[in-house]
Amino acid sequence: MTKVASIIGGGVIGGGWAARFAIMGWDVRVYDPDPEAQRKIGEVMANAERVLPMLYEAPMPQRGAITFAGSLAEAVTGAAWVQESVPERLDIKHKVLAEIQAACPEDAVVGSSTSGFKPSELQDGAIRAGQILVAHPFNPVYLLPLVELVPGAATDPAVITHAKGILTDLGMYPLHVRAEIDAHIADRFLEAVWREALWLVKDGIATTEEIDNAIRYGFGLRWAQMGLFETYRVAGGEAGMRHFMAQFGPCLQWPWTKLTDVPEFTDELVDLIADQSDRQSGHMSIRELERLRDNNLVAILRALKQQEAAAGRLIRDHDDRLRGPLGDDVPLVTVQRKIPVDWTDMNGHMNEGRYGQLFSDASEELMAHVGADRAYIEAGHSFFTVETKVQYLHETHAGEDIYVTTHVMMAQGKKLQLWHEMRRTSDDTVLATCDQFLLHVSLETRRSCPPLPKVAAAIDALEAQHAEADQ
Template identity: 75%
Template sequence: MNKIAAIVGGGVIGGGWAARFALMGWDVRVFDPDPEAQRKIGEVVAGAERALPMLYDAPMPARGTISFHTDLAEAVAGAAYIQESVPERLELKHKVLAAIQAACSPESVIGSSTSGFKPSELQQGAARPGQIVVAHPFNPVYLLPLVELVPGDDADEPIFEQACDILRAIGMYPLHVQAEIDAHIADRFLEAVWREALWLVNDGIATTEQIDNAIRYGFGLRWAQMGLFETYRVAGGEAGMRHFMEQFGPCLKWPWTKLMDVPEFTDELVDLIAGQSDAQSGHMSIRQLERLRDNNLVAMLRALKGQEAAAGKLILDHEATMQQPLVDEVPLITVRRKVPVDWVDVNGHMNEGRYGQVFSDASEAVMTHVGADRAYIAAGHSYFTAETSIKYLAETLVGEDILVETRVTLGDGKKLRLWHEMKRAADGEMLASCDQFLLHVSLATRRSCPPLADVRDAVERLARLHAGASEGPAPRAPRDI
């Protein structure tokens, strides 16, 4: 299978799809008649290039190309994955899907970003109905992993499985919606909350800002990592979900919500909500709000990643597929990554504690390379850091691409010494250096001991390879900044 994706419709969602595919190493072809499409998608991709790599502690794949096409047939021909993201008008979608099928391979996946239409509605009159699936994402597509995948009754099983495989490969979570229903799953929740919010504003109970605060300071934080039912299971205490249902079930009969009705959508209501929204967020541009949103999402997703929970576990598992083993070279490239937003202090640059994290990651890469990996540690052996000396040579800013070059300066019995140079990938400037001394230990006695033979031989081999080129340039004094 080739790694070519075609994006038909380049709005906010289409641009997000283009960014996600391209940053995961796919070549992307975009078809959109809007003369501003290239500029708009370019801005979305710029935001994605800054944010998405911050989620990963592994190097990203080489970015794919993004090309823009004025002919739809040219854009979709030969593409393995095609995503339709045109406006929500069924007759327009039928016309576009027919044109796609006339030009694409029968083996291509055709996904639709529709939030409302069912697969059976999209497949009406199609040449190959089973080729078309609903693949409904959430904005920003390049950060939020959920995509509701709805194959419908006329599904082509190989096409559906291929769609799942492709979406997982670009770091997304395909949620298989097994039965057709209007608005799928997630948007039905959002619609319920939206209706209730409209009533609260319409009736003068709450402002738009108060409603947003109720979500972001309260249950929104719980939902982000536990969802709905798991949250309520915990709320039931030791007796669990059954107790929660028995305790709170009767309230379902109380007139707490107006979900069966919706306020009249008058000009006055629109003006009221728009005015309150302007007062709440009008001091920031849309691009500033997008960056704030992306920063917050990156920080929260990385926190979940640290706990191996929810969407963070998905990123961790995907990252494992991106790790590339080291090869013997001088120097070893032990770290390639982007500086994430949660590593920055009040001065706007990387906190000094995070340099220790970077060099720790570099030494772990060396350990894995010589065979002192997770299995070796589980068997009761490891290397402990006994001493480090870090020099901070230049500022390291959020969003910068960095790498670490590592040399083995000593590999003798239980002793291992490493020299790390952290550099800015863009120009090679050295940002920091670290002289690190490690001792091999037994985890049973917690005392130093010789490594096992295979690890010892691998360390000594690297030390010989790096001999003569191991010292590196003398560390510079920190520059004035």
């Protein structure tokens, strides 16, 4: 039977929860007296449906149904999970939790999305404190895995275990917070940064955009994959975390930020952190951690480049500056590059599909060379690949320098046939070949047609040059 999740309180957070549950196969019942709730949740759901399944190679479960309940009691009856996402006022939360517990099953998990209150505050006066805990997610809830799962002293350990299992099945990461404090863990950092940012803007040191750039072109990229301590462990080098703290520790006494009350930097604190860091990352050498960090950064930066966004846009611009015109050698060298880590599997072998991408890049370079460049495409003309035949001759590995030569085999009106060879730079071994057949297309009519005269002439010239070289 399909499990039921109750979402009490719509909005961006409640809507995000509803979308997670429904896309992962739960039926969802929403209760929110706001007449706009249905529209708002519908918008979040549309966003989530577009992107959450994109994270996966596996097929998605059968989508659950989202319905809107006429009363809170109707929404929570028979639910296996009830998630409260009402405004951050303790009196409202207490009232809503009491209504929930009056109607929901005794074995349901009752989670609160509160970003600030402690679970014991929420449990105060509850009829079954044992089923209540904080399950604090992060926006967008349908994409970010983190949920801070904070039990109070009264939370039943079986409920915690049960909740962790459900969150994991939703594709989330339940971070079991070992001690309850205001704002849990992550929001304390967000608060500290937000406050410092307000000072910087107020004092005219930086604008909002400059601050965002200072984050997303720098430490934001580090934190997306390693967080704070493991990043610093790597920075400490072979000497590790103790060395880093010895170096960086004294700076804490300097008046860099507005607020400088720091814990006393005792040997005990250094040992505590260094020991925890050893348990966290000690199974990898600094060299291995550096490789992990660098591979992750390459993969993230290239992912952003493919989106033409954030730091990736900088790299794309730099690509354009680095890229010179092609020569007129025969065979024509269309690509020269290093195989990046996002093109290889965990054994370092280049993935089958990336050969196709490489040859596609090669023909794109050739197109630009004959004048069928971005402007040509924007003006409504393009070559479409109709068929490719790739032969895989030798394995290729991450980090190898390779180049591609491209030969115009046939150019007849709208038809174009290219022959690509991918070679290892160090010894010119042919690693793979591609026989590519393209058709020139009008992007308006979506039908094939001959290229514009200037492009046709350039292609014909290449064909003649290449045919001559063959003799």
